[in-house]
Amino acid sequence: MSITSVDPSNGSTIKTYEAHTPEQVTQIIEETHQAWTSWRTTDHGHRSALLHNLSKVLDQRKAELAKLMASEMGKPITQGVAEVEKCAAVCSYYADHAADHLKDQLIETEATKSYATFQPIGVVLAIMPWNFPFWQVFRFLAPALAAGNCGVLKHASNVPGCALVIEEMVQQAGFPDNVFRTLMVGSAAVDAVIEHPLVKAVTLTGSTGAGQKVAQKAGSVIKKTVLELGGSDAYIVLEDADLESAATTCTDSRLINGGQSCIAAKRFIVMETIAERFTQLMLEKMRAKKMGAPDQEDTDIGPQARQELRDELHDQVQRSIDAGAKCILGGSIPEGPGAYYPPTILANVKKGMAAFDEELFGPVAAIITAKDEAEAIALANDSVFGLGGAVFTQDLERGERIAATQLEAGSCFVNSLVKSDPRLPFGGIKQSGYGRELGIFGIHEFVNIKTVYVK
Structure with a gap:
């Protein structure tokens, strides 16, 4: 062998x-x-x-x-x-x-x-x-x-x-x-x-x-x-969040390592009152990222690790669109050699869609709207996974309360992307x-x- x-x-x-x-x-x-x-x-x-x-x-x-x-x-x-x-x-x-x-x-x-x-x-x-x-x-x-x-x-x-x-x-x-x-x-x-x-x-x-x-x-x-x-980390963006900062952090978390990270942000649960503005900001920031050869200093997103993994990701995107998600960026396999997949945003994502229920191991963001804090927390926890999660709010007491006591995950961050740190315990619950x-x-x-x- x-x-x-x-x-x-x-x-x-x-x-x-x-x-x-x-x-x-x-x-x-x-x-x-x-x-x-x-x-x-x-x-x-x-x-x-x-x-x-x-x-x-x-x-x-x-x-x-x-x-x-x-x-x-x-x-x-x-x-x-x-x-x-x-x-x-x-x-x-x-x-x-x-x-x-x-x-x-x-x-x-x-x-x-x-x-x-x-x-x-x-x-x-x-x-x-x-x-x-x-x-x-x-x-x-x-x-x-x-x-x-x-x-x-x-x-x-x-x-x-x-x-x-x-x-x-x-x-x-x-x-x-x-x-x-x-x-x-x-x-x-x-x-x-x-x-x-x-x-x-x-x-x-x-x-x-x-x-x-x-x-x-x-x-x-x-x-x-x-x-x-695996993980399907939910990032909750509350109505009082700094949207510019939140959109930057969410984009960075979703695209690091070509989106191939267990603790990458995958589901973005956004209050209805700010969803349009947040989506526009994230669209601008995702569009600005450069996909290219991984050996180039200015490349933000390289190829996916293997072609069959890229193809599986694309199938999840297509199944989500077929179920009613709206693709507002990316979503198509580029021409040419290599296992590349572009930064992709799916809006109108609901439970029952692949983008909500499954782990999307690539540069695909799923935007989900919630009417209030309680619904956002329920949506975040409505997953077989429980690795990481984040909350964005300018009310730090509120954010800490949600992170510490409400989210079902092994690592919960406030106004920051989830990351592992040698000083802090790292791991998950559920699946x-x-x-x-x-x-x-x-x-x-x-x-x-x-x-x-x-x-």
Whole structure:
């Protein structure tokens, strides 16, 4: 079996890689476990120094890595640089904070001493997607290694070059051999990896369908999972919002990474009294974005990652239009090579349409109107997903109340686009998954929270 990377901007083959055989996969897992038996005993100072080294390696190679992302999955080059810088930041964060996050927590009981301690569990399998091919991995890798775990990576099959260079950079930073390895395998090999007795847990970022399969398999062998799955984030624009600012933020959130982000804004729920003005502003801002080759500095939107994904997106747009949505921008596949899809706005979107009920993983905005705050919140929550959400209002108390207590999502922002941050917990509810990454909560997901009781 082989794994081939294809340039989505023109359909040309970049490189073909030989996949690992089952025997090679077993050997890699065993070598990673053996590395863990030593790595688990290293002190926090040593781990911190190596994570700082890895942060520097990322910063030094960011231009190269951004070009690799542009070629393998079509990310505009400037967004690729920003992604690598964020990876460097998460390495620095855990280098600076892991020791404090993992320190023993004394708990007063009748014992002479009792406390909770946080111990590494072993080899963790990371199953990662193509849309942020470095960030998705590093937000797992940094806390995992900081906690004394080791990792094996099954990356998306269209970004094999990114997968291999991550392993290379871990080695370049001075980490011991085999603490982090890449498995060059397809999806069919995942079950056997999960079942391997030396693999102790699984983290997956991907589709809800993939999450269901991984959770089922991991559950059958009693292994913990953290799942970050799809989303259909709702952004509520209230009648007192700064519409210029809101439209800019909403446009940026919808179009980042070509709209291929789980936490991109997807459904824009706007008060009826301001819907016409907001729609016009968003139309102007979406029109101003440049679609083009991802290796060009002035490109805002590159191609979609694969042609079949572009075609699936277009089918969702067409089904929404057939059901009564009004296309006021874009909505057609451009002529010429590449998996391009233009910025698109669908108005008059209602429940029952693909643009409302499904995740649209591309540069398509769905505008939905609501008569008041209560209806807007109900529409936002009327989704199988619960990853992120946002509220736009000049009344900060009102916005905070809605974000904190009314919206059903794992991350809710006020007057800002939803984003992941190394300092804050990140994850979803409902069919958007469970568990948390990042911050203190993320590093605690894959440790043994052990009670120690001394009488």
